[in-house]
Amino acid sequence: RRTRRERSWTGMGCAALLWGTILLGCSCGPGSPRVGAAPLLAATYVLDDSDGLGREFDGIGAVSGGGATSRLLVNYQEPYRSQILDYLFKPNFGASLHILKVEIGGDAQSTDGTEPSHMHYENDENYFRGYEWWLMKEAKKRNPKIKLIGLPWAFPGWIGKGENWPYDYPDVTAYYIVSWILGAKQYHDLDIDYIGIWNERAFSSKYIKLLRYTLDKHGLEQVRIIASDRLWEPISFVMLIDSELHGVVDVIGAHYPGTKTVKNAILTGKKLWSSEDYSTFNNDVGAGCWARILNQNYVNGNMTSTIAWNLVASYYEQLPFGRCGLMTAQEPWSGHYKVESPIWITAHTTQFTQPGWSYLQVDGHLEGGGSFVALTDGLGNLTIIIETMSHNHSKCIRPPLPNYSVIPQRATFYLRGSFYMVRTLQVWHSRLDFESGNSSLFQQLHPVKVWRGRFYLDLNVDEVYTLTTLKTGRKCGYPEPPPPQPFPSSYKDDFNIRNPPFSEAPNFADQTGVFEYFVNPSDPGDHVFTLRQVVVQRPITWVSDADQTISVIGNFKWVNMTVTCDIYIEKPRDGGVFIAGRVDNGGIYVRRTKGVFFWVFADGTYRVTGDLAGEEILMKGLSGVRDNAWHTLTLNIQGNSASGLLNGYPLWENVTISKPRNGWAALGTRSFEFAQFDNFHVE
Numbered sequence: 001r002r003t004r005r006e007r008s009w010t011g012m013g014c015a016a017l018l019w020g021t022i023l024l025g026c027s028c029g030p031g032s033p034r035v036g037a038a039p040l041l042a043a044t045y046v047l048d049d050s051d052g053l054g055r056e057f058d059g060i061g062a063v064s065g066g067g068a069t070s071r072l073l074v075n076y077q078e079p080y081r082s083q084i085l086d087y088l089f090k091p092n093f094g095a096s097l098h099i100l101k102v103e104i105g106g107d108a109q110s111t112d113g114t115e116p117s118h119m120h121y122e123n124d125e126n127y128f129r130g131y132e133w134w135l136m137k138e139a140k141k142r143n144p145k146i147k148l149i150g151l152p153w154a155f156p157g158w159i160g161k162g163e164n165w166p167y168d169y170p171d172v173t174a175y176y177i178v179s180w181i182l183g184a185k186q187y188h189d190l191d192i193d194y195i196g197i198w199n200e201r202a203f204s205s206k207y208i209k210l211l212r213y214t215l216d217k218h219g220l221e222q223v224r225i226i227a228s229d230r231l232w233e234p235i236s237f238v239m240l241i242d243s244e245l246h247g248v249v250d251v252i253g254a255h256y257p258g259t260k261t262v263k264n265a266i267l268t269g270k271k272l273w274s275s276e277d278y279s280t281f282n283n284d285v286g287a288g289c290w291a292r293i294l295n296q297n298y299v300n301g302n303m304t305s306t307i308a309w310n311l312v313a314s315y316y317e318q319l320p321f322g323r324c325g326l327m328t329a330q331e332p333w334s335g336h337y338k339v340e341s342p343i344w345i346t347a348h349t350t351q352f353t354q355p356g357w358s359y360l361q362v363d364g365h366l367e368g369g370g371s372f373v374a375l376t377d378g379l380g381n382l383t384i385i386i387e388t389m390s391h392n393h394s395k396c397i398r399p400p401l402p403n404y405s406v407i408p409q410r411a412t413f414y415l416r417g418s419f420y421m422v423r424t425l426q427v428w429h430s431r432l433d434f435e436s437g438n439s440s441l442f443q444q445l446h447p448v449k450v451w452r453g454r455f456y457l458d459l460n461v462d463e464v465y466t467l468t469t470l471k472t473g474r475k476c477g478y479p480e481p482p483p484p485q486p487f488p489s490s491y492k493d494d495f496n497i498r499n500p501p502f503s504e505a506p507n508f509a510d511q512t513g514v515f516e517y518f519v520n521p522s523d524p525g526d527h528v529f530t531l532r533q534v535v536v537q538r539p540i541t542w543v544s545d546a547d548q549t550i551s552v553i554g555n556f557k558w559v560n561m562t563v564t565c566d567i568y569i570e571k572p573r574d575g576g577v578f579i580a581g582r583v584d585n586g587g588i589y590v591r592r593t594k595g596v597f598f599w600v601f602a603d604g605t606y607r608v609t610g611d612l613a614g615e616e617i618l619m620k621g622l623s624g625v626r627d628n629a630w631h632t633l634t635l636n637i638q639g640n641s642a643s644g645l646l647n648g649y650p651l652w653e654n655v656t657i658s659k660p661r662n663g664w665a666a667l668g669t670r671s672f673e674f675a676q677f678d679n680f681h682v683e
Contacts, residue, residue, distance in 0.1 A: 040410040040458060043367035047360055047374050047384070048416035054359035057375055058304045059147060060294065060350050062311035062326055063276060064135055065103020066153050066199060067110025068509065069325065073314035074131045075332035075506040083478045084329050084337050088312060089142040093476040094339065095326055095346040098355050099147045100139045101307055102132040104180050106154030107514050108539035112315040112587045116503060116514045118180055120534055122158045127183035129503040136190050147355065150180060151196030151229060157537035166540050167204040174207065174214040181220060194224045199542065200255060203228040205238060205245045212248035224250035229275050232257065236264035258399040259296040261303065271304055278308035279324050280397045284432045284439055287341035288394030291387045291464050294349055295371040299364030316509060318556040320587035332506070334485035344430060344442035345464060352383040352468040368409030370459070382419050383468040390461050393434055412456040420453045425467040432462040442475050487555040492681045496529045505531055511586040513549025513669065518676060527566065527630055530676040533669050543588045548612055550590065550668035552583050554682055559662045562683045564634045568676040569602045569627040576601035576670030581637045582663035594660050598635045598644045601670065602627035608644065608655050618655045
């Protein structure tokens with residue numbers, strides 16, 4: 001029987017958590033049911049490599065991007081930023097991820113913000129924008145073997161030459177993508193392993209073939225192509241009838257497949273991946289979702305890799321899909337972060353397998369509900385991962401989960417073939433407790449003794465077990481990070497930084513357009529260093545970006561606020577900029593954003609509107625503002641009333657505000673146009 005002894009060592013480094021278990025013969029788990037209890041359902045399962053192995057395992061990973069999901073991570077101070085990265089990437093520490101997939105920024109909204117392109121314009125190349133380069137290097141620093149994937153969600157407008165479509169000039173698109181891969185190597189010494197086509201949008205067979213040709217022409221034969229990062233069809237069918245396309249696609253990647261595949265995908269003979277999955281709130285139900293699909297994507301769907309969206313929830317939580325990361329790090333101003341339960345569910349697989357291992361040929365379904373997979377390195381090592389997640393405790397955000405039941409059960413395993421001589425298996429265990437909320441995550445139990453190739457486990461509901469010959473597993477940790485704090489109620493940024501570590505100012509979350517640090521070499525001194533909106537052509541979008549550009553900042557719960565900023569309109573005649581408060585939306589919903597927007601235009605007029613689109617006009621008049629000159633705007637919102645100042649003098653007042661009741665501060669431009677901002681201050 002399991003005893004309640006527990007020994008733990010906490011603090012820096014690894015916390016070795018050993019749960020006492022008395023092992024009777026070859027058993028593990030809670031042991032025999034007590035007298036009078038209903039007998040457990042019992043079933044046997046054979047693990048045998050005598051007739052060969054199953055598919056090659058390609059690893060477990062996560063996505064940064066799609067979009068701007070790691071935006072706030074870069075602003076964390078040390079040591080907290082490095083601690084977060086250790087939990088994600090450091091082998092035998094936390095999640096120990098095998099794969100990092102990043103967005104190839106396209107200057108457009110891609111879920112929770114925009115990520116900057118390495119080529120805003122046709123004659124422009126810069127391989128230091130954004131934070132994905134930095135993140136890939138940090139991942140490689142911790143795990144040199146980690147696989148890297150790049151995938152575009154959107155593209156700069158020049159690629160479509162005015163059309164919202166990347167395939168009219170496939171040679172231009174292929175050149176753009178290959179330049180990103182070459183830049184990764186030239187400027188960051190990063191080798192990209194896989195490249196995708198266009199996230200969750202149409203594919204072009206002609207483009208995919210041309211991409212392969214362009215890769216090979218630039219000596220990138222080792223870069224593999226994933227298609228189409230959408231559904232199993234039509235890509236699988238088209239590959240079956242187009243032998244040339246079949247020859248250039250290495251992996252069929254589907255999104256949110258519900259652990260199922262289709263016949264045509266299997267008939268291609270290609271690797272099958274769930275190349276984006278999970279996307280679920282990271283509480284224990286999210287952990288249950290993740291545990292279930294990590295096993296069942298292979299058991300039901302022959303998928304040899306599962307990649308979570310997203311890596312770490314490092315974006316304002318009120319943006320779409322808040323806290324849908326493997327862990328949460330959304331407070332760089334306080335240093336607070338949270339290692340959520342999906343991190344430890346990931347470890348059950350990642351710490352005891354590696355890409356290049358092989359699955360065993362097993363059915364994988366447990367008689368009492370749940371699943372198991374078994375993997376080997378072909379050198380005698382064996383890892384078995386078992387999950388018994390119940391229906392209501394493992395629902396992912398999509399697709400809907402058909403009803404099923406899981407009951408307590410006894411599983412007896414017979415080890416055959418090269419595993420017959422295994423005598424001992426290390427045991428790691430998680431139990432998600434939805435009644436008390438006192439879940440036990442990734443605890444090391446006493447090893448299980450294998451007697452003549454046989455052992456059994458008594459399995460309860462909502463558990464994960466890893467049984468393995470490997471002794472390298474660790475549950476590591478750091479001291480508790482600082483407690484959570486709201487965004488500072490007084491915040492200033494003068495953007496005066498000569499060599500910024502990143503291209504974007506801290507805490508600003510671009511929702512349409514891209515706002516970058518800028519140097520004005522000709523300025524007499526007051527505005528040498530500014531923040532500049534730099535996207536001047538509507539991108540090839542992934543969702544409906546706004547027609548205006550906007551970057552939000554602060555605390556979504558703010559009600560009363562004063563926002564002040566120096567502004568510089570660069571576009572003559574019809575250029576314009578705004579500052580705003582109580583901004584209530586962003587991400588994929590940015591077009592419907594409401595708030596209090598104070599606009600000034602190059603033609604000398606101003607407007608106050610209740611929306612980003614500028615349709616709900618609350619006040620308008622003359623301001624005397626002109627382009628190519630600095631002006632100071634101040635927006636004051638108190639209760640149901642707002643007022644505005646220009647260069648310190650009242651311009652408008654007593655505008656009645658009914659809604660929204662709260663929201664972020666923001667700044668932006670009337671259209672895709674150059675404009676500059678300086679000395680931002682919100683109180």
